[in-house]
Amino acid sequence: MRYDIVIIGGAIVGSSVAYYLREEGFSGSIALIERDPQFAHAATTLSMASIRQQFSIPENIRLSQFTLKLFRRLKEEFGAEADIGFREGGYLILAGEAGLPILKANHAAQVAEGADILLENADQLTRRFPWLSAEGITAGAYGRSGEGWFDAHAMLMLFRKALREKKIDFISASVTGIERQGDRVTGVSLDNGDRLEAGTVINAAGPNAGKVAALAGLALPVEPRKRNVFVFEAREKYADMPLLVDPSGIYVRPEGSVYLTGGAEPEEGDGPADAGDFEVDWPLFEEVIWPVLATRIPAFEAIKPTRAWAGHYDYNTLDQNAVIGPHPEVTNFLFANGFSGHGLQQAPAVGKALAELIVHGGYRTIDCSAFGYSRVAEGRAFRELNVI
Numbered sequence: 001m002r003y004d005i006v007i008i009g010g011a012i013v014g015s016s017v018a019y020y021l022r023e024e025g026f027s028g029s030i031a032l033i034e035r036d037p038q039f040a041h042a043a044t045t046l047s048m049a050s051i052r053q054q055f056s057i058p059e060n061i062r063l064s065q066f067t068l069k070l071f072r073r074l075k076e077e078f079g080a081e082a083d084i085g086f087r088e089g090g091y092l093i094l095a096g097e098a099g100l101p102i103l104k105a106n107h108a109a110q111v112a113e114g115a116d117i118l119l120e121n122a123d124q125l126t127r128r129f130p131w132l133s134a135e136g137i138t139a140g141a142y143g144r145s146g147e148g149w150f151d152a153h154a155m156l157m158l159f160r161k162a163l164r165e166k167k168i169d170f171i172s173a174s175v176t177g178i179e180r181q182g183d184r185v186t187g188v189s190l191d192n193g194d195r196l197e198a199g200t201v202i203n204a205a206g207p208n209a210g211k212v213a214a215l216a217g218l219a220l221p222v223e224p225r226k227r228n229v230f231v232f233e234a235r236e237k238y239a240d241m242p243l244l245v246d247p248s249g250i251y252v253r254p255e256g257s258v259y260l261t262g263g264a265e266p267e268e269g270d271g272p273a274d275a276g277d278f279e280v281d282w283p284l285f286e287e288v289i290w291p292v293l294a295t296r297i298p299a300f301e302a303i304k305p306t307r308a309w310a311g312h313y314d315y316n317t318l319d320q321n322a323v324i325g326p327h328p329e330v331t332n333f334l335f336a337n338g339f340s341g342h343g344l345q346q347a348p349a350v351g352k353a354l355a356e357l358i359v360h361g362g363y364r365t366i367d368c369s370a371f372g373y374s375r376v377a378e379g380r381a382f383r384e385l386n387v388i
């Protein structure tokens with residue numbers, strides 16, 4: 001069997017690439033290969049499902065803005081029934097004295113890109129959000145619009161459903177080998193014994209992307225890093241509460257009548273997760289997160305954790321930023337990897353970018369060349385400072 005394009009990984013990134021390839025007019029054959037068709041362990045479905053403009057790098061802001069525009073005209077794109085429950089609740093990123101210069105620089109970059117972010121001092125913040133304690137806080141950046149959260153599973157299903165009418169072959173299997181002849185990848189082998197010839201191979205394997213690249217003999221500094229999300233109930237319901245990021249890195253946001261929190265993974269000891277390890281680190285909640293929450297939002301002194309899950313970040317150890325585009329030598333092997341915690345919101349834009357590259361030979365909507373693989377080859381970081 002031969003396909004013009006083989007996409008490895010059928011969650012949000014792989015599905016988005018397939019979707020935009022057809023939207024851009026690609027008429028060749030496409031195989032979308034997924035080993036976990038229920039997406040039980042995909043980063044996509046285990047994520048916090050939030051979107052922000054508050055990045056340090058203009059390119060990252062632009063990628064999110066593309067997705068924001070899509071969310072705002074979802075029904076036009078996917079039909080009248082399309083709904084991902086997008087709630088524009090905003091982000092509130094807090095900084096103490098030490099973090100202030102970075103917060104200010106990031107804010108300037110965001111405003112220059114047209115993002116609706118307010119930089120407020122501690123007094124202004126506690127007036128706006130009376131439930132907030134400003135202990136140790138100098139300022140905060142608040143996304144008045146254009147930021148919020150949504151249903152990741154619903155978003156994935158929108159893309160997958162749209163693909164059904166776009167002549168894509170869905171293959172449920174694991175890619176276990178990638179064949180190469182010199183500077184070309186020529187095919188992939190599957191765990192069911194099949195072998196597919198491929199004109200182009202796209203790596204959309206999320207946290208497993210480093211391993212998939214290695215199958216083609218290529219180095220990619222992307223590994224799974226475990227991240228926990230805890231759900232809790234509180235007596236107080238703050239309808240105006242944004243996704244709050246404490247200077248400690250701990251975040252919290254409302255989700256219907258409950259709250260989600262996480263972000264306390266210590267830097268020391270944060271290394272590659274075992275691919276099968278989805279066990280929740282409950283002590284993180286008890287010992288690290290809860291005390292911070294109770295300090296930042298005094299009403300959260302009394303809360304009740306109800307459940308939790310763990311997922312894997314597709315973590316780029318070089319610079320916590322995406323790697324997008326072809327390998328410079330093996331040019332028919334393309335990357336869409338290493339999003340390091342912000343890939344869900346970037347997936348539509350990245351799908352569009354790769355499709356433009358393949359169909360038109362260059363980026364048209366957003367220039368993604370700064371995310372290219374050459375920086376990996378040269379060990380040159382293109383660092384995002386706002387990694388949550």
Ligand SMILES: Cc1cc2nc3c(=O)[nH]c(=O)nc-3n(C[C@H](O)[C@H](O)[C@H](O)COP(=O)(O)OP(=O)(O)OC[C@H]3O[C@@H](n4cnc5c(N)ncnc54)[C@H](O)[C@@H]3O)c2cc1C
Nearest residue numbers: 009011013035043044047048050175206311342343344345
């Ligand atoms: C706890 C947590 C919170 C997050 N919060 C956010 C957030 O708020 N906002 C945001 O934008 N991003 C967030 N992210 C990051 C985001 O979820 C990911 O960056 C994004 O989902 C990556 O999408 P993907 O399709 O590349 O990867 P995945 O969703 O992991 O999909 C990759 C797919 O490839 C398949 N696959 C892998 N190897 C093979 C193979 N050899 N053969 C066949 N199939 C294969 C896998 O089964 C998987 O389904 C979060 C992630 C986590 C874990």
